[in-house]
Amino acid sequence: MSETASAAEPQPDSVLQLADRLFQVGRGEAPVESLVAAVEHDGALPFWEASVAAGRVSAAVQSEVWETLSRDAIEQRNREERRALTEKIADARLHHGESEVREALVARSEYLARIGDVEQAVRSYEAALRATVGAGQRIDIYLAQIRLGLAMQDYRLVRRAMSLAREHIERGGDWERRNRFRVYEAVFVMTARRDLSGAADRLLDSLATFTATELMPLSRFIFYTVVCSLATKERPLLRDRVAKAPEVLQVILQYPPLATCLRGFVNCAYLDISRSLPGVLMLVRRDRLLHMHERYIAREIRVAAYAQYLVAYKSVTLASMAAAFGVGAEFLDEELSRFIAAERLHAKIDRVAGVIQTTRSDTRSARYHQIIRDGDALLNRIQKLSRVIDV
Template identity: 30%
Template sequence: MGDPQFNKYPDLSLSQHIFHITNPASSKGTKQASLTVLQDAIKENNMAPLYRHLAHPSEGIMNLSGEGTTAHPMGGLRRTSSAAATLLATRRPSLEYPLAWDESLHDSLDQENKKELEAIQKEEDEATEKAGETEILAARGKRAEFWTKVGDKDKAVAAFEEVFEKTSILGTKIDIVLAIIRIGLFFGDKLLVKKNIERAGTLVESGGDWDRRNRLKAYQGLHLLTIRAHAAAAPLLLDSLSTFTSYELCNYSSLVIYAVLAGSVSLKRVDFKAKVFDAPEIKAILGDTDDRMAALSGTLSSGASTGDEDMTDGTSQSATPAPAAVNLTTLGQSHGGHQDDEAEIDFKPLAVLVNSLYRGRYQSYFSALASVEGQFLNQDRYLYEHRHWFVREMRLRGYQQLLQSYRVVSLTSMAKDFGVSVDYLDRDLSHFIAADRVPCTIDRVNEVIETNRPDDKNKQYNDVVKQGDQLITKLQKYGQSVRLRGSERG
């Protein structure tokens, strides 16, 4: 079906820089560097619509404080834009390094946009007069790419939809939908992304080639991660590690981070060992020197050990067989073979978290979790929104893993294992117990935790009784409302 099209824009790394500028957890150096990158990109690509969307004194989402300027005074506080909540880190950002508004700069960028649009329109008119439908569609595709490049979301989506309706080539249709998905990801429009993920899936199932099918898997995994569906995202992201080509979506290092985090919080122990802890692609990144060499040589195998219980999960089955070795020569390369400028990432906190969770080293597990929160969850626009939920679920996973091995455990010894105080453990664990997430009770008099192991028959019996009570209550309310007896109808 040909090489992928329309995959140059939007530049999703630019949305990460916008996030950094408005992120309270980002360092001053990071904010300043991101602001410089954003300003350079706006000037280089003549991004007048995005510049106005971000920085305009009265309309820009990065200027929500109501200050305005002398030329554009504001008549009071505006309602917080929903767009600000999706593209920025916070609804009302307090900017240490604001994106300054320059009317003359915007006007010059706008003039350049008009010139480029006139050239595209001229090309389309010439194609209409002298060439065929293919050349006309190519010109319309350039217009869609232009609006995507300058950051006008609505016009870009509308232009791509127009090209989609006119083309009959399945590969081009899939590429257009993937481009719309990236536009949605750039602006944080989850509804637009969800709609087009389903649309792309339908197109791929109707006859899409292997490359586009494989690229869509990464898109689906990333979308599921943004809506907190980690159990569904994990197998897709982990499968994408060995065949990743969607460098327009994210770099390989980011994919490793997303896959490891999603797998750690959602996979059962056997699947976690096979697909995360022992996976050669992940060993090649997170492992020590010996593990990396073993991954390269193909001596690492990905499978369950004999010491693990048989706990299979239907949602975590891989659709792509795990290779014997990972090809590290593809790391940092775009689909066209161009090198990406990836910043060096310290994966040590992530490696410690994975090892501590699997090996039951809970004291280092909690400290590694705190490091992962600071280094990854707080610094990534896709992970930031769900950082508190992720940390809470990982704490719960540690508690569950330790308690399932004991009938009774000392509260003091468990607190010591996790490196926390007894009072903190009591408070934290009590929330999970009240929510029926941990089957145990805390006896503060004797300073012990007693685990309850309800068997399946008792659980089924209790569920039937509970549902029966609810049904009886609903029938009683229904009977009172319809007044079945004839004497009460009047």
């Protein structure tokens, strides 16, 4: 495979699609028959068995799948496919050149990844790497390993492949692969580290150049971009880089609650934020990569909305703010108290007067005092050192 060919429009990765289908079946959003058909079509028996062993499949779904899955036929077909690929590699080594050997090794690796055989796929990819010289082609192999790790929730594999891919990209990866890798990084920090701010930065930087369609479709990319931005970015950025972005405008209406929530932040329509948030969280709950962070995302979006509202006031009544968000004063008092105690909001509540007073953190003064303290500590160390030298 040439460098030019590898840079063509990537096709959706089937093992990621299979992981999504398994998640949907587990939630009751897709019929079990569709999962059985996908496993049989791809020969993905190793994927299914690994998912069962990892506890990602309920007992009810397991029972129904095992009753209808043509296990023997899949195993026979996989044995024949493995044998054919092995013979192709041997033939390439005997009768052809290094390029053909590499292509045969990559083909075997892609097949093993497609069926979800992680251990054998990683070994095959390592063999392909040893036969690969071009930096771009090596990066493609590492990206394929990252996709396999994300599908199988093997974050150790993801971290290792991502570290190696980053090394090659920093040494001279091409523009297109750099952009794709930035999206991979965003997905990793979003899922494994729950760093929504870091994910939003990378996703926004990739907004106009998104080409990682082998990882996710554009609509899903926009969904992640908007959700991560809502939870972590301030109104001016949301307005200028998210709400006005042509790529977002092209897709956002596919997610009506998300569109309403974004519009609420931009227009300071806090009642719209409150009313649309349950719908946004429903979308998050239905996403395989984000569902485990649902409560965290809910909290971060609420904090962001409260902070945006309060920044415009020196003081405001609890009743007024409660009315703006469409919630009860008691509920708002309790929630704001938690966020204030956790130092997520700079405010204090006078419950007797029913007033919220905002407190501005004087960052300039804090930096000044920190410099003074650091300077005093440095002078003390210099004085101690001078006494030692004099002695």
